[in-house]
Amino acid sequence: MNIILLGPPGAGKGTQARKLVEERNMVQLSTGDMLRAARTSGTEMGKTVAAVMDRGDLVTDEIVIGLIREQLETDDGKGGYIFDGFPRTLAQADALGNLLVEMGENLDCVIEMQVDDEALVDRITARATCGDCGEVYNDNTKPIPADGKCTNCGGSNFQRRADDNADSLRTRLMAYYKQTSPLVGYYYAKGDLKSVDGLASMEDVAASIASALGQAEKS
Ligand code: ADP
Ligand code: ZN
Numbered sequence: 001m002n003i004i005l006l007g008p009p010g011a012g013k014g015t016q017a018r019k020l021v022e023e024r025n026m027v028q029l030s031t032g033d034m035l036r037a038a039r040t041s042g043t044e045m046g047k048t049v050a051a052v053m054d055r056g057d058l059v060t061d062e063i064v065i066g067l068i069r070e071q072l073e074t075d076d077g078k079g080g081y082i083f084d085g086f087p088r089t090l091a092q093a094d095a096l097g098n099l100l101v102e103m104g105e106n107l108d109c110v111i112e113m114q115v116d117d118e119a120l121v122d123r124i125t126a127r128a129t130c131g132d133c134g135e136v137y138n139d140n141t142k143p144i145p146a147d148g149k150c151t152n153c154g155g156s157n158f159q160r161r162a163d164d165n166a167d168s169l170r171t172r173l174m175a176y177y178k179q180t181s182p183l184v185g186y187y188y189a190k191g192d193l194k195s196v197d198g199l200a201s202m203e204d205v206a207a208s209i210a211s212a213l214g215q216a217e218k219s
Contacts, residue, residue: 001026001080001213002105004087004096006183007113008176009169010120010127011198012205015136016113017084019206025079029071031064031086036161054162056171058088058179065095072099080108088180093187109216110187111209113198117173124164131157192216 003026005013017028035053038046049059068086075081087093100107115123126139132155137144148156163172187193194212198205 001108001217002077002083002100003080003108003213003216004083004110004187005085005113006110006180006187007198008115008117008120008180009172010124011113011115012123012202013084013113014134015202016205016209017082018134019202020082020209026082027075027077027079028082028084029068029086030084031067031088032084034067034071035059035064054168056163056168056175058175061089061091061095064088065092068096069099072103077105087183088175090182090186093183107192109194109213110183110192111212112184112187112193112195113205114195115198119199120173121166121169124169125166127164128158128160130155131159 005017007013014030014032017030020026021028035046035049039050039053040046045063049063052059064086068083072081083096087096097107122140123138126141128137128139128144129135130137130150130153133150133153135150135152136142137158144158145151150156150158163169184193194216196205196208196212200208
């Protein structure tokens with residue numbers, strides 16, 4: 001199956017994508033992670049996108065579509081793809097549709113993770129991740145352990161994203177509502193959309209996603 005996780009920043013797309021990778025052997029394609037990797041490795045493209053990302057604006061369609069195309073051409077995608085944070089514009093959605101057709105693949109399901117704006121602000125400003133394994137922590141609900149070691153991998157390299165601050169969050173939310181939220185209607189009209197309550201517990205969200213995927217598998 002190939003699926004899209006759609007939702008505003010902080011909706012929990014990355015967390016659920018990681019679960020699907022573990023449990024179903026799917027391949028996570030996160031354009032946010034790819035762009036951050038390009039910054040860390042200091043490529044020309046990484047340097048170009050750094051300021052845009054820190055501000056919370058979207059990088060160009062050309063860059064992210066190029067990243068996705070590259071991955072689709074090199075991975076074998078066994079187990080299916082999870083598109084996480086992509087597409088974010090109508091142009092990206094059209095490009096993804098064309099890429100999948102070129103590869104003889106289908107889009108099976110688009111999961112919209114619904115979360116209210118207050119909760120997003122709370123979640124994101126409290127967010128930290130393990131730099132070694134990607135485990136996600138939250139100062140209020142899942143604090144970094146007192147011994148300073150990641151519960152998943154034992155690492156102690158915790159990180160906060162440069163764009164997880166109140167100002168760029170506002171810009172990211174605006175980008176979501178202006179540029180990305182039209183995709184909810186787009187995929188609804190195509191008949192691919194399933195909405196889940198992203199405010200439920202991590203396990204309950206995972207269960208709703210599993211049931212949405214089960215329905216999509218049958219149809
Ligand atoms: P979040 O969903 O938490 O906002 P991501 O890790 O998906 O974060 O993305 C971080 C930033 O990377 C975005 O704010 C944007 O600048 C850039 N980015 C990621 N994916 C895309 C995309 N598909 N199109 C344009 N910009 C993107
Ligand atoms: Zn870890």
